[in-house]
Amino acid sequence: MKSTFFFTFLFFFSISLSAQDKDNILTPEEFEQGWELLFDGKSLKGWKAYNGDTPKTWSVNDNAIYCNGTSGGDDLMTVDAFGDFDFKFQWRIPEKGNSGVIYRVREGVQWKKPYQTGAEYQVYGEEENFSKTSVGSLYDVYPPSTDKKIMPAKEWNSGRIRISNGLITHWVNEVVVMQCQIGSEDWKSKIADSKWKDNPFFMKSSFGHIDFQNHGSEIWYKNVKIRRLK
Numbered sequence: 001m002k003s004t005f006f007f008t009f010l011f012f013f014s015i016s017l018s019a020q021d022k023d024n025i026l027t028p029e030e031f032e033q034g035w036e037l038l039f040d041g042k043s044l045k046g047w048k049a050y051n052g053d054t055p056k057t058w059s060v061n062d063n064a065i066y067c068n069g070t071s072g073g074d075d076l077m078t079v080d081a082f083g084d085f086d087f088k089f090q091w092r093i094p095e096k097g098n099s100g101v102i103y104r105v106r107e108g109v110q111w112k113k114p115y116q117t118g119a120e121y122q123v124y125g126e127e128e129n130f131s132k133t134s135v136g137s138l139y140d141v142y143p144p145s146t147d148k149k150i151m152p153a154k155e156w157n158s159g160r161i162r163i164s165n166g167l168i169t170h171w172v173n174e175v176v177v178m179q180c181q182i183g184s185e186d187w188k189s190k191i192a193d194s195k196w197k198d199n200p201f202f203m204k205s206s207f208g209h210i211d212f213q214n215h216g217s218e219i220w221y222k223n224v225k226i227r228r229l230k
Helices: 002-021 028-033 185-192
Strands: 047-049 058-061 064-067 076-078 085-092 098-105 119-124 157-164 167-172 175-181 209-212 219-228
Touching: 085 098, 098 157, 119 157, 175 185, 209 219
Parallel strands: none
Antiparallel strands: 047 076, 058 064, 064 219, 076 209, 085 157, 085 219, 098 119, 098 209, 157 167, 167 175
16 A cells, blocks of 8 residues: 555656646747747746845745735846747736736836836736736736636636737737737727826837736746747
């Protein structure tokens, strides 16, 4: 009986290690296509606190970038800035947990929050919601399509954001859920009907950092990769 238990334990342990070994690495195809790994699974090298230096509420946990959800805590931002890009990531979050991926972010004393300059791909612990503040939306501007499928709370979901020549595309679990063109008449109309309507800096920069939001709940991110398009 003891030996059976021991070999069963080894079997599941080896499966767990095998799954972890596949995380936070580039596949041969991604390497050939020019993807870069932004998280090595071990450290926060290449990341910093927004408008700061060493992050206080972010660490590495279970081979993932982890936020402990301390209310009022810092956001985590890439050291590098990017112009046009293709960005992939996975996340898991508790039920009703709140976070987001904010991009084209600029930092400086005149901006206290990343969302003053960048758009947000909403991340939330929800089951079925298609509002303009739900998962995969361009937060408070464009809602996701009803084709969106979300995994249950604390299970891994995949996200993707692509910007090319002003065209923004959001994916959730490999399905395109939102697409819009910066500067179009539809864009201007949607911005005018959002909380960013009086913000002269919102998405006006042609480059910026990528920011993971601390919105007061736990969040895990892994397999964070980017391909520069220009």
